[in-house]
Amino acid sequence: MLAILGLATIVVLLVVIMTNRMSPLVALIAVPIIAALAGGFGLETSKFIIAGIRSIAPTAGMFVFAIIFFGVVTDAGMMDPIIDRILRVVGTRPARITVGTTLLALLIHLDGSGAVCFLITIPAMLPLYDRLGMDKRILALCVSMAAGVNFLPWTGPMIRSAAALKVPVTDIFNPLIAVQGVGLLFIFIVAFLLGKREERRLGLSGTAASAGGDDAPVGPAPRVLTPEQIKIRRPKLFWVNLILTAVIMGVMIEGAVDPVVMFMVGTVLALMINYPDVKMQKDRVDAHAKAALMMASILLAAGVFTGIMSGTKMLSAMAQSAVAFVPPEMAQHIPFTLGILSMPLSLLFDPDSYYFGMMPVIAEVYKTLGGNPIEIAQASVLGQMTVGFPVSPLTPATFLVVGLCGIGLGEHQKFSIPYLFAASVVMTITAAVLGIIPF
Template sequence: MILALSGFGLVLTFMALIMTRRLSAITALMIVPVVFGLALGAGAGLGEHVMAGVRQVAPTAVMLVFALLYFGLMIDAGLFDPLVARIVRWVGDDPLRVTVGHAALAAIVGLDGDGTTTLLVCASAMLPIYRRLGMNVLIFGLIGGLCSAVMNLTPWGGPMARAASALRVDMAQVFLLLIPVIGGGLAVTFAIAVFFGLRERRRLRAPPLGAAPDADAVIQTALAGFERDPAASRPKLFLFNLGLTLTLMTAVVLHLAPLAVLFMGAFAVAMVVNYPRPDDQRARLTSHAGSVVTLSVMVFAAGAFAGVLSGTGMIDAMAGGIVDVLPPWLGPHMAVITAVLAMPMTFFLSNDAWYFGVVPVLAEAAKAYGITPTQIARASLMGQPVHGLSPMVAPLYLKCALLGVDLVDLQRFALRWTVLLSIAATLIGLATFAFPWAA
C-alpha cells in the first residue's frame, strides 16, 4: 500500500510540476523519482535503478539522434525542394487541388518529425493561395494538423520516442505494426482534404480574388521556411539523396537491422557524399545540435524515471492497485481502454504527462491480463490527432497567429475531424492487430 501510494504521489507530483511549468519535463523526470526514492529508503540502490533505466533506453536515444541528424541533413541538402516546387505549381487555382496538395506537402515535409518546420513551410507555400482564392483558412489549420499527427507516429517523432522510452520497449517493434495505421491515417486525411476541397470548389464559384503571384517567388518563400544555410544545398545530389532515403525507409520497414544501425549508416553515407569537407560536416552537426540534444536528453531522463519506478517496486504496486479495483470484465480490454483514454487525456494533458505519468501505470496493469507494453505503447499513440488541438501544444498558438483566428474557433471547427481520425486509427490498429480488442 505504501509503495502504491508513493507511486501515485510521484506521478501526480511530476504531472503537477510540468503542467504548472514549475519544472521542465527533463528536470522533473530526473528530480522527482530520486526524491521519492530517497523518501522510501532506496538510497543504496537508487543509482543502479537509474542506470538500469538509462541502459534500456540507450538504443532508442541512439536511433533518435541519428534519425534527426539524417533528416536534418536531407533538408539542408534540398531533398524536399523539388517536391515543394512541384506541388506549389500543381495546385493552381483549384480549391480541390489546393487542399490535396496541402495534405501531400504536409505529409512529405512532416517526414522529418518537426511540426514547426512543417507548419512554416506549408504556411509559406499554401496559406497565400488559400487567402487569394477566398478559402476558409480553418481548413488549412485542420489539414496540416491531421498530417502532422499521422507523421508523428514515425520512430523519430516525439510521441513515439516518449512512448517507447517511457515503457522501455523496442521502437522498431512498436513502429512496424503501426505502418498500416500510418497509411490508413494518411488515407483518411486525404479523404477529408478531398471533402473540403470539393465543398470549397462548390462554394467559390467566383474567379480568384486577385492575380496569381509568381510561382517561383512563392516557392522561394516556402523553402525559406526550412531555415537552413543556402550554401548547404546540394541540388545535383537530389537523385542520390532520394535513392538513399528510399533505401533507408525500405530497410526500416523490413527491419533488416536495428533502427539505430540503419540510421547511423545512412547518416554517415549521406554526410560523406554531400559534405566531404570536415569543416562542412562540423557545420551541419552544429546546426542540428539543439534539437538532437533536447530529444536525446529527454529520452535518457525518461529512462531514469522509469528505472526508479520499476526498481523500487512502485510501478508494480500501482498496477496491482488498479487491477484490484478494475472490474474483471474490463481488464482484458486494457489496450482499447488506453487508446480511448488517449484522446481526452492528451487533449487536457501534455505529451510528457501522458506518456511518462499515465501510460506506464496502464501498461503495468495490462500485464496482468497478458497485454504487452509494446501493444500499450501503440494504443497510447491513437490520441495524437486530438492532441494537436490541445492548449498544451505551443505550435498551435503559432498556427492561430499565422491564420489570424482565435484558438477556440480552430478547436470548434477541427475537433470532430481529429476525433474521427483518432477513431479511424484505433479501428485500423485493431484490424491489423497492432493491439488487441481483448487479451
C-alpha cells in the same frame, strides 16, 4: 504504498509538464528521483537510472543521427523538388495536405514501428507545413492518429497482449478489423476537418473560390532561398541524396540493420557526398547540433523516468492495485469500461507493465467471473499504447514527435489527447455495437 507513490509521481509529472511549470527535461529527471528517495530507495536509485538510460540509449543515438542526417540532406536541397511536387499535387490546400499526411504516415507505419513512421513522415511534410504557415500541432496529431489506429498483428501491443494470454495474435486481431476500419475513417475525417479549419484560419478558402476553384494557385508563393541556403544547396546531387535516403529507410524498415547504425552510416555518407570539405562538414553538424543535443537530453531524461518507475516496482504495484477497485457485479462491463479507459491508461502504464502486469490480472478476474479473456485484450488494444503511445511520457516515440515537429510536449498533449481519446472511444463503441466486446 508503492502504488500510491507511483500514481502521485505520474500525476505530478503530467501536471508540471502540461502546465509548463517545468520543462520536460527537468521534470523527467527531478520528479522520479524525488519519488524514489521519498520511497526509501536511497542510493539504489542510481542503479535504476543507469538501467533506464541503458535501455533508451539506442533510441537517443538514433534520434541524434536522424536529426543530423535529415538536416544535411535538407540543407543539400533534397526536399525542395519533393515539396514543390507535393504543392502541385495538393494544390496548396491544407485539407488535402492533412489527409495526405495521415495517409503517408499510415502507409509507412505498415512495418509496425512508430519511430520509423515519425522519422520518415514528419521530416518529409514539415517543410510544407512551414511554407504554408500551418499549425505544426496538426502535423503531430495526424501522424499520431495514423500510427495509433494502425494496430497490426506485428505491432507491440498486439504481440504483448497475445503473449500475456498465450493465444494466437489473430484471435485478438481478426475480429477487430472492422473496428479498425471505423477508426481509420474517423481519423481521416478529423484530418480533413482540421485542414478545412486551417484553410479558414489562413484565409485560403475564399481566395481559392474567387480564383476559380480547387486547383487555383492559392497560398504563399514558392519559397525564395537566401544566399546562405543557395550556397549549401547541391541540386545536382538530388537523385543521389534521394537514393541514399531511400536505401537508409528501406534497410531500416526491413529490420536488417539497427536504425541507429543506419542513421550513423547515412550521416557519414551524406556529409562526404555533399560536403567533401572538412570545414563544411563541421558547419553542417554544428547547424543541427543544438536540436540533436536538446532532444537527446530529453530522451535520456525519459530513460531516467522509466528506469526509476520500473526499478522501484512502482509501475507493477500500481497495476496490481488498480484491479482491486473493480466490484464483482460490474464484471460484464469490464471490457467496455477498459476500452474507454485504455487510451488514458497509456499515460499511467508503459506497455510492459500494463500488458504483462495489469492486463493478465484483469483477464483472470474476468475469466473467473465467466468472461472471455480475449475480450480484455481486444478492449486494451483499442487505446493502451496504440492511439495512446504518441502522447504518453512513458514512450520515447512521444519525444520523437514533438522534437521532429518542433513543438512542446505540453502543447502536443493538450492539442492531441482529445482527438486520440475520441478515436479510442469511437472504436470501443463500435466494438460493442458489433458484439465483439460486451456492453
